[in-house]
Amino acid sequence: MYELIFDREKCARCKSIPCMTKCQYIKLDTVTAKKEWQKVLDGEDSFILEACTTCYACNEYCPHGNNPFYMIVDRQEKKGILPSPRPIITMWVNQCEPVGKFTVGLLQEKALSYCFLAHFNVLAHGKLFEDLEYSAVYGQEFFCNAVYLHYAKTSLIKERLPKIIENIRKQGIKELVCLHDECYATYTSLAPAYGIEVPFHPIHYYDYLIEKLKALKDKVKPLGLKVAYQRNCSTRLIPEVDKSLDELFNLIGVERAVRKYDRKNALCCAEIIRMAKGPELADELQKKNLDDMQSVKPDYVVFNCPACWDSLATKVAERGMKPIHVIDLCRLAVGEEQSLNLEKMEAEV
Numbered sequence: 001m002y003e004l005i006f007d008r009e010k011c012a013r014c015k016s017i018p019c020m021t022k023c024q025y026i027k028l029d030t031v032t033a034k035k036e037w038q039k040v041l042d043g044e045d046s047f048i049l050e051a052c053t054t055c056y057a058c059n060e061y062c063p064h065g066n067n068p069f070y071m072i073v074d075r076q077e078k079k080g081i082l083p084s085p086r087p088i089i090t091m092w093v094n095q096c097e098p099v100g101k102f103t104v105g106l107l108q109e110k111a112l113s114y115c116f117l118a119h120f121n122v123l124a125h126g127k128l129f130e131d132l133e134y135s136a137v138y139g140q141e142f143f144c145n146a147v148y149l150h151y152a153k154t155s156l157i158k159e160r161l162p163k164i165i166e167n168i169r170k171q172g173i174k175e176l177v178c179l180h181d182e183c184y185a186t187y188t189s190l191a192p193a194y195g196i197e198v199p200f201h202p203i204h205y206y207d208y209l210i211e212k213l214k215a216l217k218d219k220v221k222p223l224g225l226k227v228a229y230q231r232n233c234s235t236r237l238i239p240e241v242d243k244s245l246d247e248l249f250n251l252i253g254v255e256r257a258v259r260k261y262d263r264k265n266a267l268c269c270a271e272i273i274r275m276a277k278g279p280e281l282a283d284e285l286q287k288k289n290l291d292d293m294q295s296v297k298p299d300y301v302v303f304n305c306p307a308c309w310d311s312l313a314t315k316v317a318e319r320g321m322k323p324i325h326v327i328d329l330c331r332l333a334v335g336e337e338q339s340l341n342l343e344k345m346e347a348e349v
């Protein structure tokens with residue numbers, strides 16, 4: 001059985017407890033943070049377990065790579081604490097259950113992962129994906145399962161993830177380009193934290209696009225745009241990829257506007273928070289985030305996560321701003337059109 005690999009000695013030596021004192025939702029001074037965090041580590045009751053919005057950010061705030069968020073989820077499940085209403089959790093558990101049926105393209109040793117997100121059927125085309133367009137996996141059998149961190153279902157991840165990894169390996173895939181960074185986080189952070197072996201090389205799609213754009217440099221026209229970036233929860237598990245995004249923006253001539261709710265102070269799309277803590281808090285967070293985006297007068301609001309897109313793109317457009325996915329922004333730089341497009345989506349409905 002897989003168990004969380006966690007170094008309590010690091011916590012014992014940690015003076016400022018940044019994982020808890022930097023939390024945007026639970027306001028703690030250092031003394032209280034130390035006391036309550038110790039309770040979490042010791043398996044005792046702590047209000048942290050109930051108050052956590054599952055924003056993932058404490059994993060990024062820990063400077064020692066100790067994955068405090070995985071510890072919180074582990075303790076929530078052991079204590080039967082449900083971070084969201086039971087029917088929502090049950091729906092997620094059922095709808096993503098592997099059923100032995102799946103869709104794959106003409107697979108090569110290098111393949112794209114669409115995970116469980118149909119948006120990538122629209123996005124992963126054109127010059128940037130010409131070698132891999134048909135080499136893709138999609139569906140429950142390839143679903144990374146990280147979403148269950150939001151629902152205190154570590155046991156389900158431990159049960160299903162090794163089977164998913166084996167499904168990918170059995171397709172002969174040696175390099176998996178993860179189009180959703182929750183997948184990349186699963187294979188580079190979550191699986192190692194539980195000692196689950198990953199027998200293929202995960203590649204974040206930012207890094208894939210950087211190489212592709214360098215190869216296509218004669219076709220790249222700098223866009224000269226200023227953008228507001230919507231940073232999503234799963235990037236908190238892999239903060240190192242934020243540097244790759246900066247490099248990517250640089251390659252296509254895009255300025256990432258400095259705004260209050262980006263980088264370590266980012267606000268997630270708040271839809272999980274809507275389920276976990278109710279609409280009042282979610283609406284307040286979204287308003288703060290949208291106000292902040294608007295204040296920098298961006299040419300585009302750039303999304304990385306399709307789930308953020310689903311919850312915020314329409315609201316962005318209602319305020320007169322233009323939403324676009326990172327892949328589509330790169331597509332503009334090589335002379336192609338935006339493919340994930342609200343107007344097109346509405347017309348199709």
Ligand code: SF4
Pocket residue numbers: 010011012014017018019020037061062063064065066067068
């Ligand atoms: S999890 Fe990290 S930040 Fe939190 S107390 Fe332990 S070492 Fe410090």
Ligand code: SF4
Pocket residue numbers: 019022023024025026048051052053054055056057058059069072
């Ligand atoms: S996941 Fe977010 S809300 Fe929960 S303790 Fe960590 S930083 Fe705070």
